[in-house]
Amino acid sequence: MTVRTRFAPSPTGFLHIGGARTALYCWLEARRRGGEFLLRIEDTDRERSTDAAVKAILEAMQWLDLNADEAPIYQTHRLERYKQVALDLVAAGKAYYAYESKDQIEAMREAAMARGEKPRYNGYYRDRNEPYRDDPNRVIRFKNPLEGSVVFDDKVKGTVEWSNAELDDLVIFRSDGWPTYNFAVVVDDIDMGITEVIRGDDHVNNTPRQINIYHALGGKVPEFAHLPMILDKEGKKLSKRTNSVSVMEYRENGFLPHAILNYLVRLGWSHGDQEIFSREEMIALFDVADVNKAASRFDTEKLLWLNQHYLKTDDPHTLAPEFEWHLARAGVDISKGPAPADVIVALRDRVQTLKDMAERAKIWYGPIIEWDDKAVAKHLKNESAVQVLQLARELLAACEWKPEPIHHVIEQIAATLELGMGKIAQPLRVAMTGTQVSPSIDHTVFLAGRDVSLKRIDDAVALARG
């Protein structure tokens, strides 16, 4: 039987970090075992689901390159199916209509809590065999077994046992005519032929009741793997109020999809001391059974390190499209200026994100917007600096425009004027960028191009004298 996994987000918001890891693990597990990875949109909550969220999730999945093997399934398209299955269950005596109002249920819960018990439905209509009636409060409840217990072997949690006495007769069909989560999930997973259910461990508690539904429906119970949560830096639940949680927000902040995936795969899983995993290695090495049981914290510092690692090691031409996306967002016009791939090479040892890189790249794509006063005062306002700039102008005007000859020009200035490199590079750097910080001076000059370089030197000399 082919392995089939699925990622089943509810479209109530963007794809967040936790969801991305779940999706990655599902995808990886399917890939390693030569199976299929599917996507299901759980949009039965019509109050909170939006088309924009569906779009955002699909877009993020695509950006991460976690592609599904079949078109996504939408639960809203399957209403008739759920209805039919629920009705069959009623006909088979495995489910029943109940008519309590929400207030009555609430009172029931409070009473149970007051008795020190777990709040649960009391099964009033379970065996009453009352005739069907039209009622705004009408729901369908599942007849959960009264005795015994449910045992399942979770791939990450180990053996989990749940007494049926803990479970009540859950609603599987709401009074508004829509199925509930626990029911729809089981119907879908059976219909979709899902063999491995990999999801967040906030669902462990739902699993026993879902298994009971599997039995009632005669479906084969899949394997379960419940992933521990991802917490924020303080060890609290990730919340969008205090953290960046949206995958696409990470994109906007200059992270690479593979860096995010690499970070995520190591959060809760490891392969010896290895930190860097290519896609192929992830697929070959990852096994959901090796995932840790404990929750882990999201550490942006390490993600930053991985991001720069890929910035430094990936082929700049591969990186260029994503970088151009950032340049465009930063309002940079790249029609005049160096090739983005060259800029990547010049800056990748100096920044950790593409966003920062785009910001720093501005020195090559437009005029100097503002001069750093301190830099000007320290490195331009002296006679030696002016001498350096004038000689540089003369030599650069004539030299071949490649990094090596430009580097040679710098050395020549140092020799002629008998100055240390610091006395050459800094004035030139301030002239070229308006600041004291940039890549090595020869590259900075090279990327600016001859015309721009000469113009900037002239401006700087004028500034130094004015």
Added chain:
RNA sequence: GCUCCCAUCGUCUAGUGGCCUAGGACACCGCCCUCUCAAGGCGGGAACACGAGUUCGAACCUCGUUGGGAGCGCCA
């Protein structure tokens, strides 16, 4: 309240009874390199939550304590 889950450096983790005076990585600190900023190289500090047991021997097994977390919806 009830049920379930979890527990190694600040963080991610290695570790499945002797190889552990606990290894790696991020972060941090120091030194080196150096035209700035970085990157890089070298080095350093830093953890088995606690208490009992089992055992010749426990980070690894058992029990308890403490501390975290999840769930208990006509949300998913």
